[in-house]
Amino acid sequence: xxxxxxxxxxxxxxxxxxxxxxxxxxxxxxxxxxxxxxxxxxxxxxxxxxxxxxxxxxxxxxxxxxxxxxxxxxxxxxxxxxxxxxxxxxxxxxxxxxxxxxxxxxxxxxxxxxxxxxxxxxxxxxxxxxxxxxxxxxxxxxxxxxxxxxxxxxxxxxxxxxxxx
Amino acid sequence: xxxxxxxxxxxxxxxxxxxxxxxxxxxxxxxxxxxxxxxxxxxxxxxxxxxxxxxxxxxxxxxxxxxxxxxxxxxxxxxxxxxxxxxxxxxxxxxxxxxxxxxxxxxxxxxxxxxxxxxxxxxxxxxxxxxxxxxxxxxxxxxxxxxxxxxxxxxxxxxxxxxxxxxxxxxxxxxxxxxxxxxxxxxxxxxxxxxxxxxxxxxxxxxxxxxxxxxxxxxxxxxxxxxxxxxxxxxxxxxxxxxxxxx
Numbered sequence: 001x002x003x004x005x006x007x008x009x010x011x012x013x014x015x016x017x018x019x020x021x022x023x024x025x026x027x028x029x030x031x032x033x034x035x036x037x038x039x040x041x042x043x044x045x046x047x048x049x050x051x052x053x054x055x056x057x058x059x060x061x062x063x064x065x066x067x068x069x070x071x072x073x074x075x076x077x078x079x080x081x082x083x084x085x086x087x088x089x090x091x092x093x094x095x096x097x098x099x100x101x102x103x104x105x106x107x108x109x110x111x112x113x114x115x116x117x118x119x120x121x122x123x124x125x126x127x128x129x130x131x132x133x134x135x136x137x138x139x140x141x142x143x144x145x146x147x148x149x150x151x152x153x154x155x156x157x158x159x160x161x162x163x164x165x
Numbered sequence: 166x167x168x169x170x171x172x173x174x175x176x177x178x179x180x181x182x183x184x185x186x187x188x189x190x191x192x193x194x195x196x197x198x199x200x201x202x203x204x205x206x207x208x209x210x211x212x213x214x215x216x217x218x219x220x221x222x223x224x225x226x227x228x229x230x231x232x233x234x235x236x237x238x239x240x241x242x243x244x245x246x247x248x249x250x251x252x253x254x255x256x257x258x259x260x261x262x263x264x265x266x267x268x269x270x271x272x273x274x275x276x277x278x279x280x281x282x283x284x285x286x287x288x289x290x291x292x293x294x295x296x297x298x299x300x301x302x303x304x305x306x307x308x309x310x311x312x313x314x315x316x317x318x319x320x321x322x323x324x325x326x327x328x329x330x331x332x333x334x335x336x337x338x339x340x341x342x343x344x345x346x347x348x349x350x351x352x353x354x355x356x357x358x359x360x361x362x363x364x365x366x367x368x369x370x371x372x373x374x375x376x377x378x379x380x381x382x383x384x385x386x387x388x389x390x391x392x393x394x395x396x397x398x399x400x401x402x403x404x405x406x407x408x409x410x411x412x
Binding site: 055056057058085086088140141163165 | 199202203205206207209210211212213214216217221283284286287288290291292294295298301302
């Protein structure tokens with residue numbers, strides 16, 4: 001029966017942590033991003049493991065705090081949040097649901113197969129508003145460390161792209 | 166081994182923090198809004214890399230935390246490259262420095278992604294992608310300045326000439342025990358790829374590679390230029406006035 005209780009606790013903790021959103025892109029949860037890695041049951045408490053995205057991402061501190069608060073709200077008293085570095089996060093870990101939410105929010109999702117080839121390939125970002133691929137990169141470093149700024153030539157709208165990492 | 170490993174981490178962390186801080190000094194002064202955002206983003210990447218490396222050093226036994234390592238060590242305890250502590254100078258010096266360093270850091274971090282230390286390999290996997298953006302961005306600017314107006318060409322060449330004697334230090338031998346244990350790449354092994362990157366971009370930028378010359382050294386042993394102490398005095402001022410402050 002201990003196994004069942006552990007599983008229930010683990011699932012409850014995962015569900016609570018999975019609802020935490022990225023403070024800079026609030027349509028994405030940390031589960032969508034692939035930041036939430038693991039929940040480990042320790043006695044009556046849990047350890048939630050998260051992984052940082054970009055080296056300098058200022059959102060990580062807030063995310064860790066939000067996870068602690070979410071677990072407390074779910075009635076899980078003994079909880080600690082730890083950061084794991086390996087294996088290193090990549091934009092390929094973003095879920096399909098996450099990519100769809102980003103697009104609906106007006107941000108072009110990152111190119112797939114993040115790696116040096118994608119990083120230096122001829123980039124095309126489809127316009128999240130009209131879908132045209134006739135777009136132009138305006139600035140490689142955009143409003144946050146994870147985004148670049150583009151403009152659509154078809155509908156003239158400027159938009160962000162989540163950068164390949 | 167743990168002293169050797171923290172030594173390695175501090176060298177790489179100090180490089181990233183010192184260059185990151187120099188780039189952050191441009192905030193509010195960049196030549197255009199686009200470049201303002203770019204320089205701040207580059208600085209953020211580097212300071213983030215430094216933080217991860219300091220935190221790893223702290224967790225492996227330096228007995229200090231990341232903030233103590235960054236804010237309460239004096240200049241003689243910093244082991245960064247002299248190249249990275251020099252003042253920003255004009256925009257050409259800032260761009261040329263970022264390019265010369267990124268052309269080294271990019272293959273260094275790529276080689277470090279297969280480090281036998283799993284945590285260092287994971288930090289390298291992030292740093293490698295970020296540094297690739299830094300290399301591309303600084304190379305594009307150097308080409309634009311070198312192949313631009315007479316004035317921008319003159320300044321870009323002067324920047325290269327001034328920084329060149331500081332480039333040799335990047336290739337100084339890394340700790341041989343750590344190299345033999347496949348924990349860190351040997352910087353000397355990256356000279357060829359650095360030469361190729363630099364020569365390719367300089368040719369496109371119509372700039373002349375400075376002649377081989379006597380190379381400055383000392384940063385890895387804590388012997389710095391007069392500039393680092395001044396930089397740290399500003400960077401560490403709040404932490405030293407309010408040690409351990411929380412908010």
